[in-house]
Amino acid sequence: MSFHIVYPRTVPERRPPNHQPAAPRWTLRWKAPVHTVISDYFAVQAKTLPWNLQQAFVDRIRSYFAHTDGPDAHEIMRCTDESEFANTIVVAYWLDPTKHARWKLFSSFAGWFDSADRLSENVGYWRETVIVPYDRHETIYSEPTYPIGLARCAGGSVEPMTTNGYFGAARDRIPLSAIDPLESPLGETPPPRKEIASEGRRLRAQPPLNLTAIRSGQFWVNAKTEQRTDYLERLQPKLVRGMKYLEENKEASGCLSIRNMNNITSAGEEIAETSTLAYFLSLGHLERWSESHETHLDIYRHAIAMNRKFGAAREVITWHEVFVLSGAAPFEYVNCHPSTGLLPYCD
Amino acid sequence: MSFHIVYPRTVPERRPPNHQPAAPRWTLRWKAPVHTVISDYFAVQAKTLPWNLQQAFVDRIRSYFAHTDGPDAHEIMRCTDESEFANTIVVAYWLDPTKHARWKLFSSFAGWFDSADRLSENVGYWRETVIVPYDRHETIYSEPTYPIGLARCAGGSVEPMTTNGYFGAARDRIPLSAIDPLESPLGETPPPRKEIASEGRRLRAQPPLNLTAIRSGQFWVNAKTEQRTDYLERLQPKLVRGMKYLEENKEASGCLSIRNMNNITSAGEEIAETSTLAYFLSLGHLERWSESHETHLDIYRHAIAMNRKFGAAREVITWHEVFVLSGAAPFEYVNCHPSTGLLPYCD
Numbered sequence: 001m002s003f004h005i006v007y008p009r010t011v012p013e014r015r016p017p018n019h020q021p022a023a024p025r026w027t028l029r030w031k032a033p034v035h036t037v038i039s040d041y042f043a044v045q046a047k048t049l050p051w052n053l054q055q056a057f058v059d060r061i062r063s064y065f066a067h068t069d070g071p072d073a074h075e076i077m078r079c080t081d082e083s084e085f086a087n088t089i090v091v092a093y094w095l096d097p098t099k100h101a102r103w104k105l106f107s108s109f110a111g112w113f114d115s116a117d118r119l120s121e122n123v124g125y126w127r128e129t130v131i132v133p134y135d136r137h138e139t140i141y142s143e144p145t146y147p148i149g150l151a152r153c154a155g156g157s158v159e160p161m162t163t164n165g166y167f168g169a170a171r172d173r174i175p176l177s178a179i180d181p182l183e184s185p186l187g188e189t190p191p192p193r194k195e196i197a198s199e200g201r202r203l204r205a206q207p208p209l210n211l212t213a214i215r216s217g218q219f220w221v222n223a224k225t226e227q228r229t230d231y232l233e234r235l236q237p238k239l240v241r242g243m244k245y246l247e248e249n250k251e252a253s254g255c256l257s258i259r260n261m262n263n264i265t266s267a268g269e270e271i272a273e274t275s276t277l278a279y280f281l282s283l284g285h286l287e288r289w290s291e292s293h294e295t296h297l298d299i300y301r302h303a304i305a306m307n308r309k310f311g312a313a314r315e316v317i318t319w320h321e322v323f324v325l326s327g328a329a330p331f332e333y334v335n336c337h338p339s340t341g342l343l344p345y346c347d
Numbered sequence: 348m349s350f351h352i353v354y355p356r357t358v359p360e361r362r363p364p365n366h367q368p369a370a371p372r373w374t375l376r377w378k379a380p381v382h383t384v385i386s387d388y389f390a391v392q393a394k395t396l397p398w399n400l401q402q403a404f405v406d407r408i409r410s411y412f413a414h415t416d417g418p419d420a421h422e423i424m425r426c427t428d429e430s431e432f433a434n435t436i437v438v439a440y441w442l443d444p445t446k447h448a449r450w451k452l453f454s455s456f457a458g459w460f461d462s463a464d465r466l467s468e469n470v471g472y473w474r475e476t477v478i479v480p481y482d483r484h485e486t487i488y489s490e491p492t493y494p495i496g497l498a499r500c501a502g503g504s505v506e507p508m509t510t511n512g513y514f515g516a517a518r519d520r521i522p523l524s525a526i527d528p529l530e531s532p533l534g535e536t537p538p539p540r541k542e543i544a545s546e547g548r549r550l551r552a553q554p555p556l557n558l559t560a561i562r563s564g565q566f567w568v569n570a571k572t573e574q575r576t577d578y579l580e581r582l583q584p585k586l587v588r589g590m591k592y593l594e595e596n597k598e599a600s601g602c603l604s605i606r607n608m609n610n611i612t613s614a615g616e617e618i619a620e621t622s623t624l625a626y627f628l629s630l631g632h633l634e635r636w637s638e639s640h641e642t643h644l645d646i647y648r649h650a651i652a653m654n655r656k657f658g659a660a661r662e663v664i665t666w667h668e669v670f671v672l673s674g675a676a677p678f679e680y681v682n683c684h685p686s687t688g689l690l691p692y693c694d
Contacts, residue, residue, distance in 0.1 A: 007380055008350070033354055033526040035482070036673075097673060101532035101556040131674065133480050135382070179380040185448035209448040326383075326444060327478065327674020 002029040002157060005135045009178040014168025021165030023307055026141040026158045027173065028151045028321075030095075037150060038094040038131045039215070039323065040071070041277070045124040045336055049086035051268045053123060054078070058266075060112070061090045069103040073152035077261035078270065082247050083339045087126075089261060091215075093150050097131060113334070119200055124336035130213045132323045138173035140164060141319040142307075146219055149275075149321045167291040170322055171283055182210050182324050184282040190254055193344035198337065204330035205342035211256075211328070212283045216320035217275030223315035227306075228272075231316045235302050242295035243276055253293075254285030257341045279342065283324055349376040349504060352482045356525040361515025368512030370654055373488040373505045374520065375498045375668075377442075384497060385441040385478045386562070386670065387418070388624070392471040392683055396433035398615045400470060401425070405613075407459070408437045416450040420499035424608035425617065429594050430686045434473075436608060438562075440497050444478060460681070466547055471683035477560045479670045485520035487511060488666040493566055496622075496668045514638040517669055518630055529557050529671050531629035537601055540691035545684065551677035552689035558603075558675070559630045563667035564622030570662035574653075575619075578663045582649050589642035590623055600640075601632030604688045626689065630671055 044057040058076055065071055071092035079087045094100040104110055112118075118125055139150060144158040151158055163173050171177045186208055196203065218239070220231050246255040256279045263273040280286040290296045303318065333343045391404040405423055412418055418439035426434045441447040451457060459465075465472055486497060491505040498505055510520050518524045533555055543550065565586070567578050593602040603626045610620040627633040637643045650665065680690045 003355070005352075007382075010380055033357055035354075035523060035526055097556060098527070098530055098532050105532055176382060179382055180445070183445055185445050185452055209444055327676075329674075 002159060003031070003033045004029055005175040007135070007175060007178040011178060011181055013172050013178070014166065015163065015172055016166055019166050021162050022304075023165070023311075024160045024162065025164040026144045027161045027163075028139040028141075029157045029159045031155050031157055034095050034155070035134050036095070036097045036131065037134060037137050037323070038097065038100050038129070039150065039213075039321070040092045040094070040100070040130070041089055041126075041128040042092070043087045043089040043126050045081075045085050045087045045126065045340065046122065047085055049088060049123065054088040054268060057088055058090060061109070064107045064109040064112075065092065067103055067107040069099040069107065071103075072154060075149075075152070076264050076266070077275070078264050079259045079261040081259055081340070083337050085337055085340075087259070088264075089259075093153050095153055095155070100131070118334045119202060121335065124199075124340070125334040126332065126336050126340055128331040128341055129329050130323050130325065131328060132325055133176075135175035136324040136326060137322060138170055139319070139321045140170070140173070141317065142314065143317045146317050148217060148219060148317075148319055149215055168287065171287065174283070174322065174324060176324070177283075182212075182283045184208060184210050184284075186281060188254075190251055190256055190281050191345055193250065194346070196338050196343060196346055198333060198335075198340070198343055200335055202332065202334045203343060203346050204332050205346040206330045207279070207325050207328040207342060208281070209326055210282050211325045212280045212286050213277070213323045213325065214280070214286060214320055215275050215277050217273070217318070219273045219317040219319075220315065221272045223272070227310060227315040230306060235299070235306070235316070238295070238299045238302055239276075242293075242299050245293065245295040246278065246289065253289050254281040255279070255289070256281060256345060283322070286322075349378070349506060350380045351376055352522040354482070354522060354525040358525060358528055360519050360525070361513070362510065362519055363513055366513050368509050369651075370512070370658075371507045371509065372511040373491045374508045374510075375486040375488075376504045376506045378502050378504055381442050381502070382481050383442070383444045383478065384481060384484050384670070385444065385447050385476070386497065386560075386668070387439045387441070387447070387477070388436055388473075388475040389439070390434045390436040390473050392428075392432050392434045392473065392687065393469065394432055396435065396470065401435040401615060404435055405437060408456070411454045411456040411459075412439065414450055414454040416446040416454065418450075419501060422499070423611050423613070424622070425611050426606045426608040428606055428687070430684050432684055432687075434606070435611075436606075440500050442500055442502070447478070465681045466549060468682065471546075471687070472681040473679065473683050473687055475678040475688055476676050477670050477672065478675060479672055480523075482522035483671040483673060484669060485517055486666070486668045487517070487520070488664065489661065490664045493664050495564060495566060495664075495666055496562055515634065518634065521630070521669065521671060523671070524630075529630045531555060531557050531631075533628060535601075537598055537603055537628050538692055540597065541693070543685050543690060543693055545680060545682075545687070545690055547682055549679065549681045550690060550693050551679050552693040553677045554626070554672050554675040554689060555628070556673055557629050558672045559627045559633050560624070560670045560672065561627070561633060561667055562622050562624050564620070564665070566620045566664040566666075567662065568619045570619070574657060574662040577653060582646070582653070582663075585642070585646045585649055586623075589640075589646055592640065592642040593625065593636065600636050601628040602626070602636070603628060603692060630669070633669075
């Protein structure tokens, strides 16, 4: 079997009539039913973060994962954020919310993370737990050959699809979008950002209903000279420009937080694999940027051109996963700088 | 159409092979897709609560409901709780989480409820919001003639079913139970109850994953002498005994909180309509009591006997609605006594 959820549509689909994509794309399905998907981000943060502190954090989190209810998959990344702080980030994926809840309750993580001792270290810590019912997520991969993100979990199956190649395809891939426009209860404009005295404090920010998390990535470890050069010299600068626009135009774009992350090895070396984690006030805000803003159209056009040029011989893999939140636990920030993640929207 | 969700089963159903119920029962379906169901309880509480204070509270909450994003239905009830405090309770139902979130953000309710002024009144207030994806709920009604609880919302359709008349039928009616055993991450035993100094304070208690809320009711407004007498003299005492057992045996039963409520008119008069709101650590705990404890078997046997005796001429309507929680917002208690609801399990 290939598990998926489909609702009888009451909200019009965005697929144009008779649309057939120029090139197939791939999406994640499951061999057994999966009703909840979880991506849980754990991070250490400091103005300067020597490798030994990063390594100690990664080793610690990994030791907590070595538990019967630990995650199904995880990755290690690094990010210099918009305040020029270094963040080392572990993202972990679970497919079972009861296991995830038991891990939170019974692993040694909580005792360490919740301790008041965390407030007086020379580093900050944050945790952003993205947990959604299956019908609130979608995935797309340019190739089926490299399982990444949620697709690293055992039991997945990367399958071809044709819900791609038009504006609105991401929405159409989210099962719930068939019966809910997934609007933000806050409307069009994000709440004003506040400068909160966050250092030395533990603060929580509640993600609003339908906040939309996207992790969008690139993997070019196996790209040979021509395509690697094209990626690094022509596509990557466009990506950087697009991300910079969102970072600098949060209110106009509805992008509340954005981080550009680089996967690293256990020895701390950056590899040819990057991704961006961004939160938009709603899926509509993400769509508006991607459909109408020059910085994204520029990325989109180049990606399509390279698709045409290299076809099945493409060596740079691009992908994303989108989660539309509901009933999320608060994101938590411990001794972090005030621009971290959703902290500026903390009550 | 009749909207419903069915998953390919990986957890065995509890229906015995070839089971056919002796009598049909009824359940709630929807004419258009409904992906989330919400029952939101608002209450005022005091040792003695004169009608003018109850009325002022009900009028106030109803005035907040008169908002474009207000609830689809609501009821007014009264309860004397296990600490002998009076509680006047408004339960409101929504079918759209975005409307519910907008109501919370933009009606005048939050400004009033969140105000520090609430801490220094002579009464307490509490709010318990039960919000679950559709696949985490089930309903049963003995008759289709009196829409009650969630079924008061427009767009519902009370339809006959045969998933009833055996132990485990409630579980089988919850769509998600086909692919998840719905266990508590906390295991078999509830956390220890604590006596928290709650008066004059605003406290929040986080419902754990898979906490199971049941509202189980009786409506005998239209019962004539014979059946009314049977209900009041023979069934009601068994119900009272069963509820008392749960109230006095929380740790053994896994029932964390239980309230016996009586519907009232706008003038404060009690009518022939009651219901019990209870929270069990998990659906399995609720099942264990109902399948094996003498106090429930006694209720069950009497209900079946009266079914046989009166058949289609039954004049006492019984029903329930069950919600298995995930991603719930914390329940909130303002200046309440320490045994209120989930307050004894507050962190």
